[in-house]
Amino acid sequence: MYIIGLNAFHGDSSACILKNGVLIAAAEEERFRRIKHWAGFPSEAIKWCLSEAGINLENVEHIAVNQDPKANFGKKMIHIIKNPPKLNMILDRFRNKLERNSLKDNFKKEFPDCLFQGLIHNVEHHTAHLSSAFHVSPFNEAVVLSVDGFGDFASTAWGVGRGIEIDLKDRVYFPHSLGIYYMALTQFIGFQNWGDEYKVMGLAPYGKPTYLNQIRQIISLKPNGKFELNLDYFCHHKEKTEYVWKNDGPLVKSLFTEKFKKLLGPPRKPGEELTQRHKDIAHSAQAIYEEAFFHILNTLHEKFKIDSIAIAGGCGFNSVANGKILLNTPFKKIYVQAAAGDAGGAIGAAFATWHKIGGKKRLERGKLHDHAYWGPSFTNEYCHLLLKKEKKIIKNENCSVTHYNNLSDLIKKTASEIANGKVIGWFQGRMEWGPRALGNRSIIGDPRRKNMKDILNIKIKRRESFRPFAPSIIHEKVSEWFEQKDEVPFMMQVYQIKEEKRAEIPAVTHVDGSGRLQSVYEHTNPRYYYLIKEFEKITGVPMVLNTSFNENEPVVCKPEEALNTFLRTKMDMLVMEDWIIERN
Numbered sequence: 001m002y003i004i005g006l007n008a009f010h011g012d013s014s015a016c017i018l019k020n021g022v023l024i025a026a027a028e029e030e031r032f033r034r035i036k037h038w039a040g041f042p043s044e045a046i047k048w049c050l051s052e053a054g055i056n057l058e059n060v061e062h063i064a065v066n067q068d069p070k071a072n073f074g075k076k077m078i079h080i081i082k083n084p085p086k087l088n089m090i091l092d093r094f095r096n097k098l099e100r101n102s103l104k105d106n107f108k109k110e111f112p113d114c115l116f117q118g119l120i121h122n123v124e125h126h127t128a129h130l131s132s133a134f135h136v137s138p139f140n141e142a143v144v145l146s147v148d149g150f151g152d153f154a155s156t157a158w159g160v161g162r163g164i165e166i167d168l169k170d171r172v173y174f175p176h177s178l179g180i181y182y183m184a185l186t187q188f189i190g191f192q193n194w195g196d197e198y199k200v201m202g203l204a205p206y207g208k209p210t211y212l213n214q215i216r217q218i219i220s221l222k223p224n225g226k227f228e229l230n231l232d233y234f235c236h237h238k239e240k241t242e243y244v245w246k247n248d249g250p251l252v253k254s255l256f257t258e259k260f261k262k263l264l265g266p267p268r269k270p271g272e273e274l275t276q277r278h279k280d281i282a283h284s285a286q287a288i289y290e291e292a293f294f295h296i297l298n299t300l301h302e303k304f305k306i307d308s309i310a311i312a313g314g315c316g317f318n319s320v321a322n323g324k325i326l327l328n329t330p331f332k333k334i335y336v337q338a339a340a341g342d343a344g345g346a347i348g349a350a351f352a353t354w355h356k357i358g359g360k361k362r363l364e365r366g367k368l369h370d371h372a373y374w375g376p377s378f379t380n381e382y383c384h385l386l387l388k389k390e391k392k393i394i395k396n397e398n399c400s401v402t403h404y405n406n407l408s409d410l411i412k413k414t415a416s417e418i419a420n421g422k423v424i425g426w427f428q429g430r431m432e433w434g435p436r437a438l439g440n441r442s443i444i445g446d447p448r449r450k451n452m453k454d455i456l457n458i459k460i461k462r463r464e465s466f467r468p469f470a471p472s473i474i475h476e477k478v479s480e481w482f483e484q485k486d487e488v489p490f491m492m493q494v495y496q497i498k499e500e501k502r503a504e505i506p507a508v509t510h511v512d513g514s515g516r517l518q519s520v521y522e523h524t525n526p527r528y529y530y531l532i533k534e535f536e537k538i539t540g541v542p543m544v545l546n547t548s549f550n551e552n553e554p555v556v557c558k559p560e561e562a563l564n565t566f567l568r569t570k571m572d573m574l575v576m577e578d579w580i581i582e583r584n
Helices: 043-053 073-082 087-100 103-110 125-134 178-188 197-206 212-216 258-264 276-304 342-356 380-389 391-396 407-419 452-461 475-481 499-504 526-539 559-568
Strands: 002-007 014-019 022-028 062-065 119-122 141-151 154-162 165-173 219-221 227-229 308-312 333-336 399-403 424-427 441-445 470-474 518-520 543-548 573-576 579-583
Touching: 002 043, 002 342, 014 043, 014 342, 022 043, 022 342, 043 103, 062 103, 062 342, 119 342, 125 141, 125 154, 125 165, 125 308, 125 342, 141 178, 141 276, 141 342, 154 178, 154 276, 178 197, 178 227, 178 258, 178 276, 197 276, 212 219, 212 258, 212 276, 219 276, 227 276, 276 308, 380 391, 380 559, 380 579, 391 399, 407 424, 407 441, 407 526, 407 573, 407 579, 424 559, 441 452, 452 543, 470 475, 470 526, 475 518, 518 526, 526 543, 559 573
Parallel strands: 002 062, 062 119, 141 308, 308 333, 424 573, 470 518
Antiparallel strands: 002 014, 014 022, 141 154, 154 165, 219 227, 399 579, 424 441, 441 543, 470 543, 573 579
């Protein structure tokens, strides 16, 4: 039985495919379209998933989408009666609903020669998030939490997962949302693009908590783990704020009101200098978010007395808060899946549907999602043909090409060049699912070099200097370098680096002494693991600096994109499967 799961007509559109309840493939549409956070119908991701499964659309029995227009209908009607929205907002929601209901039409258009004869399942947004967190987690029992912007008129939901069942206990409904709270403050600090919240997390350690009292006027904590926004400071409940372009990424209008500006002063315009005031607002915004987040978690642990927590939703990407869960709550185990945001709702919709239609068997340990390598891969022969095709361009760029028959030699060469301060493009295996580069589509550097951040930003990334780079560390050595020992396969937690170790790895140590680590395992990514082990032999440091293989675009998917990025930047070396392209 094949099930396609979708996140469609929303930012980070994506698709996945299950075969008999086991994930075969998953990818975001942006990787194929080359437009960040692409929104719309994920036709290219669907086509690739079908190709990877070796089937056509007519072989698919079920399609599951992480949205249900009928969900929470009563709550919607009560809110509309009490708070009549503006006409343009009503028309926009109606158009969105029509578009989402045209799923079959989209399949007919994109697959004219294949007739889908199965069933389409609309899975409530947070049900999909909860499934994406719990059904692929290592837990047989866990509290499950979804914290998001909005989906199907709710922003937050929680329940208890046992076996294959998830008992959804409660929700926080529109218009109250931690995602909207954080996005509004992100916009206020001058970061306007969809998904820029991570910049606020990176900026926060440079600030001080001088705006806590003001920001506490924006949001208040309520009994039973809930919270409320002070709606005088927000306009999302009255006006149309979100634009979703079919052939582009989503855009969001300003979410805050004039009263918000009076409380915190003038908002920063994009491109304006970042002052200490902006850094202090970022610090205070993150601190108040954590207050609300831990309020939810501590309430849930007290209520359910379960020590494991599985988290999804867009706010699941707040790796700074995630890294403090074990310190600020009684929970003892955490699982945050690799695509915690709306893209991950595709696998949640698929797994929720699998269990709804009778798939009773829970995933076996070996099939659980302890890695994120669910995307496209390319053979050595494919790479060879590309390099032959581009031979002239490569030669004109004064680069040499070498093929390695022995993996050990390739690993030794690469580790040695990293230790010499070179910047390496590392392309191998299946592309990562989710936004993080985890050793298959990565740019790698030496974490010991204080100037490596500047080198990367000058040569390739061209991003804000306050944003940290991440360490990939072999999992056996985490406790030697970090204050907390935990499995962090997807870079979803930020932990404090041990104080006595920080001077050794300045390139991956943030200003507050933290690092957003990735723990690397031999059984999930042997080639990357061996590379880090070899680097440790040379330097004594069991980690490398790891950042995403891109230059202000989606992470590279194909060898063509990896080669183009290498050639147009000042990267020193590209390792592409068993081939090395090196600047002379």
